[in-house]
Amino acid sequence: MSSHGFRFTIVARDGRARAGFLDTPHGRIPTPCFAPVGTQGAVKTVPPWDLKALGATLVLANTYHLYLRPGDERIARLGGLHRFMGWDGPILTDSGGFQIFSLQGLREVDDDGVTFRSHLDGSLHRFTPEKAIRVQENLGADLIMCLDECPPPLDYAYNVKALERTHRWAERCRAAHRRTDQALFGIVQGGVFEDLRTRSARFLVALDFPGYAIGGLSVGEPKADTYRILSLMDALLPEEKPRYLMGVGTLQDFVEAVARGVDLFDCVMPTRVARHGTALIWGGRLNLRNAAYAEDPRPIDETCECPTCRRFSRAYLRHLFNVGEPMAMYLTTLHNLHTMFRFMERLRQAILEGRFEAFRTAVAEALPAVSEPEPSDG
Template sequence: MCFSFALTCTDGRARAGVLHTPHGAVRTPVFMPVGTQATVKAIPPRDLEELGAQIILANTYHLYLRPGDELIARRGGLHRFMSWPHPILTDSGGFQVFSLSEMRKIDDDGVTFKSHLDGSMHRFTPEKSIRIQENLGADIIMCFDECPPPTDREYNAIALARTHAWAVRCREAHTRTDQALFGIAQGGIFRDLREQSARFLTSLDFPGYAIGGLAVGEEKADMFQVIAWMDDALPAHKPRYLMGVGEPTDLIRAVQRGVDMADCVLPTRLARHGAAFTRDGRINMRNRIYAEDERPIDPECDCYTCRNFSRAYIRHLLQAGEILGLYLMSVHNIAFLLNLMRAAREAIVQQRFAAFAQNWLARYERTENPTHL
């Protein structure tokens, strides 16, 4: 088989496993850096390898518009196009299309939308999303789904029926045996809808399942409740992928509730705004208090940035608008989340995850820390 998942260890609800893909194995739980346009912003593939990234994401919507999925197919697919020989996951384009709001129209067959680049008209159907993702050639691809507002029950019920019908069509359209197609569970913050979605998608026997429609404005307590429901409802022997979550505390709490995979643009987005992760919370590297600070961003981090550069120097780069500052910040933030998930996996394997999570969260969330934002 080109794709398989082995659950190797559990500690409470937390899980450690191994995903086997055509481009290598992925040890879970894992954070997946996002390379929206076939690049993780500011970080070359060489550096991602050095950081220990096992799998990265690319975006169907953006790559369809530019440079075009057929062009990428002619260049040998995403792995060759972006010089990344390791596993890749592509989303379906659904979230981006539905986030266009006034620029799209939904019907039961698909979505018609305007390009955010030039206003040209386009249409995505489940079949077209699959065709684009097959052209891109990622190891894991996603069903085309509708991502509705999480607290609107009436609309979630309508969107769920559409998402399920589209999942069937995606499964029928999928032809490449070297790609794993994941279903996406929707249903907002409503338990019966979420469980209905899990039952339906499980009946289609996808090789993995994503939890979609979260981290889009709902309360954190609601998000974690939904994740816990999904841990009970989704099959234990298949991977669970939480879409669009990257805050360190959210990752720990998601792993506590049975999540295996997560992705988010947050680490590089925060880096571009001068914010850095540390074990004592998030800090603003543009703050004047770091102007003569000789410490690394995080004294306990072993990334290239923290091994070689001071807070004072990085603040100078950011204040001067130097590109190197964005690169060094991005390297650190990505490294921080990758290291966090590796540490979580080690704690699960050693049967000490509960203590690890409690201690890690207590330190990160201390509000009395003078550098905490």
């Protein structure tokens, strides 16, 4: 992948894991990379300067939500999403497809596109592939996605129909895309079915997108199926192009997906659980509302160097949550994002130093059984 300010370079391999750089018009993304989710054009509670200080190199924003409020055309008039949200680093936008297809009872899909009612006021809207591209061009993100249909992962008959739509829509998205300062990714679908995933990967690879997203995983299927499909994708997607696993964000999943050649990730999990009083630590989670921490002078994690752990105790954070102080959510989100970024840095360093399998084993031994995925709505 190399054109118009984009270049993907693999600098080290260890087994199927790879470390590299994805250069974009708004900066360099070291890979593997975790992107925090800024659904409404903001990572909840965290300003962009804190994201930069924590080490974020990519932020995700949501096309569906920004299209509804404040509107993609308004954002374009105000200089694009980077200027609008005060973030000068790379941005990725999804197509809005996942959110639209989550609107059970509020949307109707046909071969040309999808008609849906806003979850805000019930107003009627329609996305075609061309519209999804136009909205994302107005937003101005660096990495943008084709409109796809995300079907139930275990329904073979529906996946067959959805795959045909996804492929036709990918062709139309590619034809509609005009901005050369954006990289458009095709999205591989097909549920847990190897024949459909193989068909999807081969079809999209033939269209020669600059990158490929793997959609429709961690949406309720067993973990063994997730990893089986990722192994298949590793064998089918081009080595020289970046691979993005959509909506996945547990530490165990990072390692297992990287072991199967994945480069980019996003998930709402670390920011969402922080707002409910849960802090991520090596080996599990802490519920900071727990009475056991009422007089605990220790930081969340005594090995952590984030701003929260350098200054505040578990007792203080518990107090903030218990009195409803908004700063509790901010401080815990800072810690959780720091934890995710440092983990990804350690994972990347293990690849660079040729000790990825040892790191993988250590993670498997230290962390609890893989939890079910978090819903990805921001």
